[in-house]
Amino acid sequence: xxxxxxxxxxxxxxxxxxxxxxxxxxxxxxxxxxxxxxxxxxxxxxxxxxxxxxxxxxxxxxxxxxxxxxxxxxxxxxxxxxxxxxxxxxxxxxxxxxxxxxxxxxxxxxxxxxxxxxxxxxxxxxxxxxxxxxxxxxxxxxxxxxxxxxxxxxxxxxxxxxxxxxxxxxx
Numbered sequence: 441x442x443x444x445x446x447x448x449x450x451x452x453x454x455x456x457x458x459x460x461x462x463x464x465x466x467x468x469x470x471x472x473x474x475x476x477x478x479x480x481x482x483x484x485x486x487x488x489x490x491x492x493x494x495x496x497x498x499x500x501x502x503x504x505x506x507x508x509x510x511x512x513x514x515x516x517x518x519x520x521x522x523x524x525x526x527x528x529x530x531x532x533x534x535x536x537x538x539x540x541x542x543x544x545x546x547x548x549x550x551x552x553x554x555x556x557x558x559x560x561x562x563x564x565x566x567x568x569x570x571x572x573x574x575x576x577x578x579x580x581x582x583x584x585x586x587x588x589x590x591x592x593x594x595x596x597x598x599x600x601x602x603x604x605x606x607x608x609x610x611x
Contacts, residue, residue: 504533504567512536512564512602513589523611526554527575528587534570536591536602539563545576545608546586553578553585564591579610 507514513534518524530543539560545553554576562568579585586605593599 504562504569506535506567507533511604513541513591513604515587515589515604515606518587518606518608520606521609523609524585524587525611526577526579527573529571529573530587530589531569531571532589532604533567534560534589534591534602535562535564535567536560537564537594538592539568539570540592540597541570541572542590542592542600543572543574544588545574545579546588547579548584550586551578581610583610584608585610 513532513536515530515532517531518528524545526545528545532541534541539562540557541560542555542557544555547553554574556572556574558570558572560568560570574587585608587608588603588605590600590604591602593601
């Protein structure tokens, strides 16, 4: 009887271990910055009217980890309080309609110094990564400002939704 129980346990263990084997279909994606954004920033001229190009199809299409606090959009880089100069690379995580992300650089009085747009690697309700280069002008070195990111309403394509701000210092 002991022998039968041991054989049954050994057989069960063998089945469980066999079930742990993979089907070798796991795909790992390594994130990188958009080649389009890198080439755009090389020839970009600093002006408040310049616009970043949408993320290229080479971006990973995997969903990002949702940020804490039920936020729909955040800025991962640059860090708040960091000194910035034009052009500034802004990246983060978003879950917005059509994946449309707008990034704006503001001076300490709330005046817009530059704006650019991009498309996140996923659309609402999923979370995706975004990278955008914002060229700006009119800042004074050593003064405070903000970077604001937001999605836009699918109804009109212009009404801002899901804001996120960080404070910066102009270099």
